[in-house]
Structures are given as C-alpha cells and as structure tokens.
Amino acid sequence: MNLILEYFFLTIVFFTLLYVGTKQKKTKGIIAVNDLRHLCKSEVEKKIYDGLQKRGVYVSPSIKFGYCTIPMALEPYKIAIFTYPHSKVALFKRLKLKQHELYLRSFGWKVLKFPQETIQxxxxxxxxxxxxxxKIRNV
Structure with a gap:
C-alpha cells in the first residue's frame, strides 16, 4: 500500500513539474538585428549607436527594464550605457541616474556612465x- 502511495505521489510531482516547465516563457538565444537609430533620443546617443554599429556590436536604444528605461543597452552582455550632462545644475538627473544604476546592478547588469561633453x-x-x-572583441 505504501508503495502505491509513493508512486502516486511521485506521479503527481512529475506532472506538476512538467506542467510548470511547459508554461514558462522560453528565452530567445538569437536577437533580431534591426536599425533602431530612430529610437535614440539625443545626438550623443546617435553617435554612440553609430560607432558601436560600425564596430559590429548590436546595440539597443531605449530599452524598458522594470521601472527604468536604459538609453543604450548591449543586451547580450547585460551592459547599460548612460550619458549625463556634466553641469552642476543637473544634480537631479545624476541622482536619478544613480538610482537606475543601483537598480540595474541588483539584476546583474553592468552600468557604464559617460559625460555628454566627453562623447561630443x-x-x-x-x-x-x-x-x-x-572586453568585447573589437572588429
């Protein structure tokens, strides 16, 4: 009798795990490459986008991740690229950037920040x- 109950329990566990496994979203291993330059919000972002595309790196502009928007992302590497104005007036923007940085790092993203003046x-x-x-191979 105990053996029958054990087999019954294992069968229920097996079918539950099978059901849960089939309902999970499958992640894509391949990212479709599209020209998304029109999604760049500033000239600085367009310069970064063009430079990375010329070097053979796929970059995604304006990616929504949780509650924040990543201006430029290298999704396969989980890298977010932010630009910020270097003026003292932009203190609020830099604090918001720091908040986004901490949020993304908690999910395993690497965050790179550049002043807009440096890129210009x-x-x-x-x-x-x-x-x-x-450590991306330079093409």
Missing part, C-alpha cells in the same frame, strides 16, 4: 573605453 569631443575614446571595460 571624442566618440572613439568613449567607444574604446566601452570595449576595454566590457
């Missing part, structure tokens, strides 16, 4: 910093 002066230097810190 020399985009290649900023892109090289991205490649060095991220």
């Amino acid at each position: 002066k020399d985009v290649d230097e900023a892109l090289n910093k991205i490649f060095i810190q991220v």
Whole structure:
C-alpha cells in the first residue's frame, strides 16, 4: 500500500513539474538585428549607436527594464550605457541616474556612465573605453 502511495505521489510531482516547465516563457538565444537609430533620443546617443554599429556590436536604444528605461543597452552582455550632462545644475538627473544604476546592478547588469561633453569631443575614446571595460572583441 505504501508503495502505491509513493508512486502516486511521485506521479503527481512529475506532472506538476512538467506542467510548470511547459508554461514558462522560453528565452530567445538569437536577437533580431534591426536599425533602431530612430529610437535614440539625443545626438550623443546617435553617435554612440553609430560607432558601436560600425564596430559590429548590436546595440539597443531605449530599452524598458522594470521601472527604468536604459538609453543604450548591449543586451547580450547585460551592459547599460548612460550619458549625463556634466553641469552642476543637473544634480537631479545624476541622482536619478544613480538610482537606475543601483537598480540595474541588483539584476546583474553592468552600468557604464559617460559625460555628454566627453562623447561630443571624442566618440572613439568613449567607444574604446566601452570595449576595454566590457572586453568585447573589437572588429
């Protein structure tokens, strides 16, 4: 009798796990590449987008993740790229950026921040910093 109950219990557990496994969302291993340059909100973001695309790296602009929006994301590497104004007037924007940074890091994202002035002066230097810190093979 105990053996029958044990088999019955294991059967229920098996079918429950099978049901739960089939209902989970399957994640895609391949990301479709589209031209999303029109989603960039500023000229600085467009410069970063163009530079990364020229070097063969897929970048996604304006990605919603939880309650925050990531301006530029390298999704396969879980890397978020933020730009911020370097003026003292933009204190609120930098505090909001710090809040987003902590939120994303709690989910395993790496956050890179660049002042907008640095990117406007020399985009290649900023892109090289991205490649060095991220260890992406430069194409």
